[in-house]
Amino acid sequence: MRPQPTPAPAVPMAGARSAGTSVGWTLLVVLLGFLFAGLNTVLAYVTLGLPNAIPIGVGLVLCLAFAVAVRLLHRAAWLSWLSILPALFVLVGSVQLAPEAALDRRGVRQDVVIVDAKAVGKRHSYTLSGPQGQLTEPLIYAGSNPGYQVGDRLTVVTDPEGVVELEDAAKVDPAGMVGALLFGLSGWTVTALLAGWRGHARRQRGRHDDLVI
Structure with missing residues (x-):
């Protein structure tokens, strides 16, 4: 009986990662989302009384950075575009929480x-x-x-301290701003988890970065 030829070892696709590595990178992107939201919320508190353009501008940059992180994790663009919707809630919640909370507390x-x-x-x-x-x-x-x-x-x-602008009492809602922030972070978390799963599958198949799926 002829000896059977030994099968050639499987060659991993270029850029493929182990499941553990993909999980690690995915969790890192999730943590980045929470870090970005926390940083912008703290910035809004620190700059309370100054133009809102400061936390809005920084928040936009951080939201863009999160979208780029999703793109790199996923190796495709559609999830990074999808992250824009929850980013709006993160931006509004992180910017408006400080003035709303100040008016609710001391107004x-x-x-x-x-x-x-x-x-x-x-x-x-x-x-x-x-x-x-x-x-x-x-x-x-x-x-x-x-x-x-x-x-x-x-x-x-x-505001008796004159830091926060006068506002209609019916619209002072710090709990709503916390809700918006948490809703946005939930959306970012789901987006990052989906990007991690899809990105891992794409790398295992040797698929390169593209604009669609």
Whole structure:
């Protein structure tokens, strides 16, 4: 009987990783998401009273960095684009939590009536009058369809330290900002886990980085 030829050893695909290595990189991307969200939240607290452009700008860079990390983990682009949706919740929650929490903790509530309104583009400014007379600080709304009119009565919250802008009391919701932040982080976590699984499979098959799947 002829001896059977010894089968050639399997040659691993270029770029293939062990399952343990893929799990490690996936967990690293998940932790990066939590780190980025935490850093931007802390930055918003530190810069409280300064223009929101600071934490917004840094937050956008961190969200972009997370999308790049997902792209590298996945070896494809569609999940990095998908990470933009939860990134919006992370950005809003991390930026707005600090001022909302400050107003909720130390803010003073006042019942007021709108006595005048001005608009420049999409920036609406409402002059308010309370029991002690006209307030020095207006109510500002940036956007379309503000929903306020002269003569409307509402309750506002003012910061006695003058750091945070006056806000409609009905819209002061730090718990909602925490919820937005956690929702965004949950989306990032699912995205990273899916990217890790798909990326591991792509590397095992020798598939290279592309724009689609």
